Amino acid sequence: MLIITLKEYQSQEIPRESISYDLKEKLYREYSKQIEINLIADKKGDRWRINAQGYVGYIQVSPDLAIFIEPKTPIKNVLAMLEYTPEFNGFKFPELVNCDTLQDFLNSLAALLANQVLEKCRRGLYRSYISQNANLEYVRGRIDIPKAIQKPWQIKIPCQYQENTHDNEDNQIIFYTLHRILRSQLCTENTQTKVHKAFHALQGYVNLYPFTAADCRDRHYSRLNQDYRYLHLLCQFFLDRTAPTHKQGQLSSFSFLIDMASLYENFVAAWLKRHLPPHLRLYKQYSIQIGLTCAIDLVIKDIQSEECKFILDAKYKIKETVSSQDLHQVRSYAIAMQCPEAILIYPQDLTKALDHKPDAIHTRSLTFALDNDLDQCGQRFLANIRSDL
Incomplete structure (x- = not known):
């Protein structure tokens, strides 16, 4: 079996003959969110360039090909x-x-x-009582009268009873x-x-x-x-x-995948909820109307005044600078919420950090790193906004 080990958000080149065109199509069809695969043809020869996206895990593409995606x-x-x-x-x-x-x-x-x-x-093992219906040679539990009347010639007795068994949903x-x-x-x-x-x-x-x-x-x-x-x-x-796919009793494909963007957002939310000062409350996936219904990743409000203090948007991306799309999005949220602080959160430092205040809204990029002790990384992140808390 060919086992390919990739690093998250990194690419690797594989000889063309190592992966058939059918398997390439299968990857494209079933795992396009996790794997990007393209054919490269130049003087070095034909080869597949496989790029890992924002997922980590294991993909059993076929009995002959498996891919591990290691996290950064x-x-x-x-x-x-x-x-x-x-x-x-x-x-x-x-x-x-x-x-x-x-x-x-x-x-x-x-x-x-x-x-x-x-x-x-x-x-x-845990045993529990499960309701059973069966035709028995003796009475167990109670007789199912409607069924007995329907077939009075039947020798066996239709019964409804409770059976104490290991064969329950828990097991x-x-x-x-x-x-x-x-x-x-x-x-x-x-x-x-x-x-x-x-x-x-x-x-x-x-x-x-x-x-x-x-x-x-x-x-x-x-x-x-x-x-x-x-x-x-x-x-x-x-x-x-x-996510397995079975075909005629044989294993066609199997994946074990973690969406790192979703995990990062959930982790940042859970960590902040546990460590914010007591006078503040964090809301996750806060719903607002901006022409259409939108969900803000994280909103921090003052508990007593209900004043919106921060709009936060977690971006699990490797970036040199904040994209104009992300900047416009988080500022739109802040304007709609009348919030003075909008923060984009990244897992690593940007080459060019954002500190933008053309008007009453202060938009920044901050880092909640994942490369060291997470509590220490969280405290450093919190210290960067603590003066505003």
Whole structure:
């Protein structure tokens, strides 16, 4: 198998014969947001130039081709950003802090889930009562009278009863996630063995049904299944970021992708919400009307006066300077909100920072870096606007 490792927002050139035209078309059709691929022809020979966009992760294009997209941000900081997001709020993953590459991270995460499932199987799986309908030779639960009247000649008795079983949705979600990981070819051989062992441990108790990440959210937990919250969180992480395509029982493609722009925006919002002075309140995706309905990334208001203090727009881009489009957009928001401060936030310093005040609106570019300790980077960012707070 050809494995191509790219760096986020960087390109790599591959000999033309390494990737068939059909696979090139598949990349263009299914992963154009994540991968840009173009044919280069010059004196050096024909070759594909593959450029990674604002996603990191793993793409199993075919059984013969896989692509890893490594983040430019250290893996431990990507993990720290995830821990700030609402889905992981309050959860820590100390087992993953020593991961250096994306493959290390994904393998460790899959192994963590497998180990947690095996431990749960040793301690005992959660059982719950499930409503069942069946024709039995004896009465169990209560007789289904309407069905019995419809077929009075039937020897077996139609019954409705409650069965205490392991084959419930809590266990089925985990079972399906392990199945998805096994089909993905995402893991190394050692991790694959662990995941297969966990899958086999559930196989005799649980039936396989498809689930989505939405099925992992807003679930009800009692004292009997409280420990499943952590397992379902891990399942949600995999199901939310994977997109398999099956064709005639064979693996056609599989992806595990993180949208770094969305993660960066969510992280900045979560960090500011936790560290802003108590007299200020942060609003995310604040809706306003400017001819049409728009959503501002972040708005900071004074709690008592409701006065808008800052308009903030997070831009996960590698830029030398602020584009005129971004400048116009954030100023339009500030004008509509009658806000004196508009700030564009970038993950690294611009070659030419913006400090623009042609009128009552002060527009700036500031950096919330991701290359070092995130709390220290956040405090430096907050210090740059603290005088206005």
